[in-house]
Amino acid sequence: MMFKDRIDAGLQLAQELKQFKDKDAVVLAIPRGGLPLGAIVARELNVPLDVVLTKKIGHPTNKEYAIGAVSMENRILAPSEGIPSSYIESETLRIRNLLNERYKQYYKKSKPQDLTDKLVIVVDDGIATGNTILATVALVQKKSPKAIVIATPVAPADAIQKLEDSPFVSEVICLQTPYYFRAIGQFYDDFDPVTDKEAIRILEEFSVEP
Template identity: 65%
Template sequence: MFKDRTDAGRQLAKKLINYKNKDVVVVAIPRGGLPLGAIVAEELNAPLDVVLTKKIGHPLNKEFAIGAVSLQNKYITDSSDAALSYIKEETRRVREVLRQRQDQYYKNLTPKVLTNKIVIVVDDGIATGNTILATVALIEEQEPSKTIVAIPVASRSAIEKIYNSPYIDEVVCLRIPQHFRAVGQFYKKFNPVLDKRAIRILEESNHRFIESKKQ
């Protein structure tokens, strides 16, 4: 059990300390991954970015991801129960949300270049694994030198999926519980992270990184 996302981020950073001062970009999945990503980035002396992807939910259960969409591409992990028209409409809808989010998150920042970088993808937990699989597949198109997925907690089935991904070189997971219902059950405090706070975290983290390079 983690106290909150700050506690989980600190524990995760300890497991990643070997990457300190290396050619790393920490990429957080908004919005819940940003508080953890900022802590990891500060400990590793690395810049922080977000990956602007969003899941496509199953037509009968929106929380169950069957793929993910970015502004440029989409990656579908399981379309067996989803009509092509549904995926097309969801892709259009999700991209509209992502365009709004891009305008918000990159108002004062520019996206980091991931080519030839060690990319550490951070989230606050993984339930099904489908969203993270789609996300790393999209990141792979930028040709990072190495992709690491770092999470405090994940279901056993999700871990099995991501270990088998050709796009993931390393997995760091602190807890793989036997009984998993939802990510939030492993946090004492698991309040929603609103866009306003997420953007502030991203901007403050990068300002701190830039200032550290001047010293």
């Protein structure tokens, strides 16, 4: 099954999340690709929209492989052998600088949602390995939410299993778990990158709604 674009995927995902409508919840979209879906889900569920300001730390020899994640306040690291602490510290500093810039861009007209005792629904446009979102969830958990639900249109079955095994994840909702999974974009007709400008517009449009 293919999704036409992120709007189509967001509408389908929202249908599977109807049980959370009008709950004491927050939709946390993973920028930038998760924002178009997150906005649709939040609107359909009548709950606030926010973004996850975290970024993975890539392995020094393979930047795509997550060995942890950084937020503006915290850091999570997977047990890793032989990675110099100097690399971890320099990457943490570099990522925090990027997150600070993104914070200034995204919160010109609003402020981050308080996640304490809230049902948090983490939305992305797809999940490949699950490593990055696992690290992200561990950072979100530090905000003391009541529960964390992960919602995505597409992911391989082994990634879903990995997320379901996390002690921090209450539920994983995924529309498609294809056997042959090379990349998220293969399941979308239109998978153009979401620009910072578009991401900011989505957030600002949402923040001014009553």
